[in-house]
Amino acid sequence: MNTKPELLLPAGNVEAFHGAMEGGADAVYLGLREFNARERASNFTPEQLQSILKYTGDQGKKVYLTLNTVIKNEELPRLIELLSILSQTSIAAVIIQDWGVYHLLRNYFPKLKIHASTQMQNHNSLGAAFSERMGFERIILARELMLDELKSVRENSNIELEAFTHGALCYSMSGACLFSSYLGGSGANRGLCAQPCRRYYYVNEEKKFLFSLKDHQLIDYVPQLTQAGVKAFKIEGRMKSGEYTHKVAQAYRMAIDNPDRIKEAKNLLQRDMGRDKTSFFIGQNISQAITENPASGILIGKVTRQDEEGFSFPSKMALKEGNRIRIHSADGEVKEALKLKDFEANRRNFIKVKYPDHQVEKGDLIFLSDLREDKFKNKLEVKGDPVPEPLSEKEKQKILREQKHKKKHNQHQIFVRIDSIEWLKKIYIRSVDKVIIQLPKRSWKDLKTGNPFLIKNRKKFIIEFPKFIAEKDIPFYRDIVKHFIREGFNHFMISQLSQMNLLPKEAMVSVNENVYSFNDAAISLYNRLGLRYWTYPLENDMENLISGTDRDGIVPMFFHPELFYSRVPVKVHDEDDNHFQDDMGNAYHKSVKDGMTIIWPDIPISFFQYAPQLKKEGFHNFMIDLSKIKPSQNRFNTLLKRLLQGEQVQPSSNFNFGRGLK
Numbered sequence: 001m002n003t004k005p006e007l008l009l010p011a012g013n014v015e016a017f018h019g020a021m022e023g024g025a026d027a028v029y030l031g032l033r034e035f036n037a038r039e040r041a042s043n044f045t046p047e048q049l050q051s052i053l054k055y056t057g058d059q060g061k062k063v064y065l066t067l068n069t070v071i072k073n074e075e076l077p078r079l080i081e082l083l084s085i086l087s088q089t090s091i092a093a094v095i096i097q098d099w100g101v102y103h104l105l106r107n108y109f110p111k112l113k114i115h116a117s118t119q120m121q122n123h124n125s126l127g128a129a130f131s132e133r134m135g136f137e138r139i140i141l142a143r144e145l146m147l148d149e150l151k152s153v154r155e156n157s158n159i160e161l162e163a164f165t166h167g168a169l170c171y172s173m174s175g176a177c178l179f180s181s182y183l184g185g186s187g188a189n190r191g192l193c194a195q196p197c198r199r200y201y202y203v204n205e206e207k208k209f210l211f212s213l214k215d216h217q218l219i220d221y222v223p224q225l226t227q228a229g230v231k232a233f234k235i236e237g238r239m240k241s242g243e244y245t246h247k248v249a250q251a252y253r254m255a256i257d258n259p260d261r262i263k264e265a266k267n268l269l270q271r272d273m274g275r276d277k278t279s280f281f282i283g284q285n286i287s288q289a290i291t292e293n294p295a296s297g298i299l300i301g302k303v304t305r306q307d308e309e310g311f312s313f314p315s316k317m318a319l320k321e322g323n324r325i326r327i328h329s330a331d332g333e334v335k336e337a338l339k340l341k342d343f344e345a346n347r348r349n350f351i352k353v354k355y356p357d358h359q360v361e362k363g364d365l366i367f368l369s370d371l372r373e374d375k376f377k378n379k380l381e382v383k384g385d386p387v388p389e390p391l392s393e394k395e396k397q398k399i400l401r402e403q404k405h406k407k408k409h410n411q412h413q414i415f416v417r418i419d420s421i422e423w424l425k426k427i428y429i430r431s432v433d434k435v436i437i438q439l440p441k442r443s444w445k446d447l448k449t450g451n452p453f454l455i456k457n458r459k460k461f462i463i464e465f466p467k468f469i470a471e472k473d474i475p476f477y478r479d480i481v482k483h484f485i486r487e488g489f490n491h492f493m494i495s496q497l498s499q500m501n502l503l504p505k506e507a508m509v510s511v512n513e514n515v516y517s518f519n520d521a522a523i524s525l526y527n528r529l530g531l532r533y534w535t536y537p538l539e540n541d542m543e544n545l546i547s548g549t550d551r552d553g554i555v556p557m558f559f560h561p562e563l564f565y566s567r568v569p570v571k572v573h574d575e576d577d578n579h580f581q582d583d584m585g586n587a588y589h590k591s592v593k594d595g596m597t598i599i600w601p602d603i604p605i606s607f608f609q610y611a612p613q614l615k616k617e618g619f620h621n622f623m624i625d626l627s628k629i630k631p632s633q634n635r636f637n638t639l640l641k642r643l644l645q646g647e648q649v650q651p652s653s654n655f656n657f658g659r660g661l662k
Contacts, residue, residue, distance in 0.1 A: 005226055005233050007252055008064070008162070009245050012043065012238035017052060018376040019242030023249025027062035028052075029095060031238065035079060036066040036191055046085060050384030053090050058382075062092040066238075068117035069191045070098045070518040070537070073547040080399055081390040083109045088388035093137055096120075097175060097189065099497070100521030103528075106135060108399055113137045118164065119175030119189065121496060121514075124149070124471045128157035130498035138162055140234065142173060143216065144567040146281045149471045151228050160231040165218040166248055166269075167236025168296075169280065169289070171197035171211040172564040176467055176514065179563040181539040182601065183582075185656050189516070189539070192662055197564070198294040200332060201588075202581045203572055207331050210570055210580065211599075212294035217277040219266050222255040225282075242376035247272055273297050273369055286568055295328050297367035301351070303327075303360055310355040313366050318349060324370035330363045337369065403520040405527075405550040412620045414643070415554055416636075417464070419627035421446055426633040429457055431640060436493055436512075438464040438627060441473070441594050444480055449487040464493040465502070467514050467565060468596055477502055491532070500529070508532050513556060523550045533621065541661045542610065551618040557607045557643055559625035561655070563588070564599035591628070600628055606652035608642045 009020035011030040020028050030052070033043045044052070049065070056063050065086065071079055083104060086094065093113035096102055097120055105112055116122055116131050116139040123142040131139045138160035141150065145163075154161060170177060170188075177188045179196040186192035197211040216236070218225065225233070233256070235248050247268060254265040269277075275296050278289040293299075301313035319325075319340060327336040342354040390396075413433035418424070421443060427435065439447065448454070454461070463484055469477055481492070481502050491508040494500060497515055510533035517523055517534040526534050535554040536545060538561045545555070570590065572578045578590035579602075587602035607614075611622065624639050642649055 004256055005230050006062075007249065007256060008232045008234045009249050010235060010238040010240065011245065012240065013242075014048070014380055015242030015376040015378050016238075016240060016245045019244070019246035019374070020249050021059070021061070022376070023246040024253030025061070025245075025249045027064060027092065027232075028056070029064040029066055029234075031066040032082070035069055035071065035075070035082070046387040047384070048380055050089065050387055051380040051382050052384070054384040055380070055382040057090055064093050064095055064115060065091050066095045066117075067101055068095050068097040068119055070189045070516050071100055071521070072544045073519045074544070076100075076400060076403065076519060076521060077396060080104060080108075080396050083112070084391040085388050087111050095140070098516060098518065098522060099525050100519040102134070103521045103525040104399070115162070116140060117175075118142055121173055121175050121467065122498070124469055124474060125153045125156035126469070126474060126501050127496060127498040128153045128159050128161070130501055132157050132159040138231065140164070143169060144173060144281050146284060147221075147224060147228065150230070150282075152471045154229040161229060162232040162234050163225060163230045164216060164236055165222075165225070165233045166252065167216055168274070169213040169216050169278075171213055171568060172566050173468065176565040177563070178539055178561050179599070181656060181661060182561060182563050185659055185662050187539055187661050190662060199582065202583070209292050209294050209332060210290075210572060211564065212291050213289050213568070214276045214278040214291045215274040215296075216280055217269065218279055218282055219251060219255050219262060219269065221279065221282050222252070222262060223259045226256070241370055243371060243374050244272060246374060246376065271298070271371070273371075281567070289568060290570060294332055295326065295334070295365070295367050297326055297369040299365060300325075300368045301366045303362050303364040303366065306358075306360050306362055308356060310353045311358060311360040312350065312352040315345070315349045315351045315366070317368060319343070319345060319351060319368070320373075322372045323368060324372060326367045326369045327360055328365045328367065329361070330365065335359055335364065403524050403549075405520060405523060405552070407551045407618055409552055410620060412615070413622070414640070415621065415623040417623060417625040417627055420631055422631040423626055424453070426631045426636050428636075429460065433460065434462055435460055436462045436464050436623075438466070441476065449484065449489065455488070458487075458489050461489055462491045462493045462510065463489060464512060465495050465499050466594060466596070467495040468567065469499070470595070474502075481507070497529070511535060513538050517553050518544070520548050520550055523548070523553065535623070538605070539656050539661055541656045542658065543660060546617055551620065554621040554623050555607070555614060555619050557611065557622045557624060558604060558639055558649065560600045560604050560628040562598050562600055564597065566597045567595065568597060570597055589628075604649065604652050605655045606642075606649040607654060607657055608646060609648040610657065611643060611646040
């Protein structure tokens with residue numbers, strides 16, 4: 001018999017915490033003011049955390065702490081201090097993304113239970129089984145799973161499963177989005193997402209919202225998810241108000257406790273101030289998941305008059321003082337957000353807002369963004385235990401020393417990545433050390449491993465797996481592994497550590513840039529796991545790379561980054577034309593590979609000009625990524641020459657390498 005799932009609510013501030021508790025949450029997840037994926041939320045101090053732990057402990061509730069960002073090398077000392085403090089509290093678990101954080105937790109603070117953030121991209125039974133083996137208590141599943149896939153994950157592992165059931169959706173798979181980082185160095189994996197999926201883009205000079213998703217709502221599926229063995233229902237929204245957490249908690253509490261009242265519970269959610277709703281992959285209505293209106297809130301009117309004193313609009317709802325509204329241009333841009341104070345409403349509910357300092361125009365759309373009818377405490381009245389003292393400086397320095405790396409190799413090597421068999425005819429194989437082969441599923445059969453050229457050079461080839469392997473495709477990749485091992489190709493590059501479960505013990509294993517090698521602690525783990533190579537992240541910056549002590553990873557030197565990596569199909573043009581631009585004139589492409597939609601920039605990233613400095617610093621493994629480029633011998637020769645001579649490719653950009661990642 002299935003037990004009731006845990007109802008888990010977000011708490012981005014004190015009011016949201018109280019709203020969740022009063023609404024019936026079993027647990028909350030929250031962040032401190034550093035190292036969490038919602039850096040723009042108010043978040044909490046360690047003292048406030050202690051008060052919350054006291055309050056929830058007395059109520060029999062749980063608190064999970066988010067530490068779900070990637071960590072820079074310079075931040076490791078502060079992270080270690082924080083982990084030592086947390087290990088002395090009653091926190092139920094920490095939610096993480098970075099394998100370096102995992103390494104520190106397991107080896108130095110084993111008391112703390114660990115949950116794998118959705119940014120760890122657990123999307124199949126491989127991920128669940130591997131996480132269980134690595135000692136995670138729970139995984140937060142990717143939102144892109146269908147119900148039968150979720151059931152298969154449950155059937156093939158014993159680890160606790162947590163699923164998002166309500167709230168905003170990212171277009172890209174969590175943890176695999178580089179778009180915000182690309183636009184301005186505000187990395188989503190650093191908790192600073194600038195929400196590029198909510199922006200408009202130009203398609204033949206027409207503004208379109210190509211990637212803005214409706215909000216997730218699975219209240220209709222509470223019984224099915226419970227029966228499928230989901231341990232916790234997670235609500236998104238650490239940027240949301242106490243009114244939101246209270247209302248949504250009430251609705252899901254009702255649906256969990258009384259499934260016959262789901263219709264009534266669903267009605268409560270009509271005023272959650274979100275967007276239109278989708279049941280996404282669980283409801284299999286993916287084609288209807290994109291919205292042309294990225295605004296959250298309830299559309300209540302359109303501006304019909306404006307003058308120096310303010311603006312007016314007929315409203316579909318009666319408004320009260322204290323309500324919050326948001327004004328959007330007719331094409332969806334956010335222009336103003338304000339709290340209603342000085343306004344008039346006649347009998348026909350025609351609203352006149354006295355707001356002289358405005359940019360509102362006729363035709364602008366008015367959204368009700370917050371009612372502010374329900375009031376929640378904004379202070380924590382319960383006094384918690386004193387904040388524990390962190391470990392001593394001597395102990396901290398000992399842990400830091402144990403993360404340092406000595407250079408193992410001195411040989412300079414050039415890696416080349418290809419996504420087409422045609423490239424094998426264009427590359428002068430003697431000029432490179434390793435060729436990483438990353439092919440669509442349909443093309444693997446065309447790679448004739450009996451070819452004398454491949455046999456002669458098979459020690460140079462690395463077989464690479466994709467970031468997303470659907471549950472139904474696991475047998476396909478197991479067969480791929482068996483085939484290549486049998487033919488004498490035994491070096492594989494994986495995109496998830498869980499893909500190690502596809503490989504025999506005798507295989508040589510490396511990881512690509514999707515498995516973040518952002519700090520020395522993560523690389524310590526990879527060394528313990530016996531990995532041959534690891535690839536530094538594409539969004540890394542020079543300062544962070546050099547501040548680490550490792551020098552044996554692969555430095556990506558030329559590539560077209562995958563800015564969005566999504567299971568959600570999107571149509572750019574009616575014709576077979578997949579180019580578009582942003583409002584700054586940057587051009588992008590859309591491609592589809594094995595069912596995954598990939599967005600990448602027209603202009604490549606090149607770090608070739610940094611090659612002399614990197615070599616001087618001791619780095620010796622460099623990669624040229626030829627994927628997304630039409631196979632050409634001249635192009636290969638030019639890029640190789642530029643790398644060897646330390647010359648930048650034009651046109652190109654240097655991503656965050658020079659400007660820095662926030």
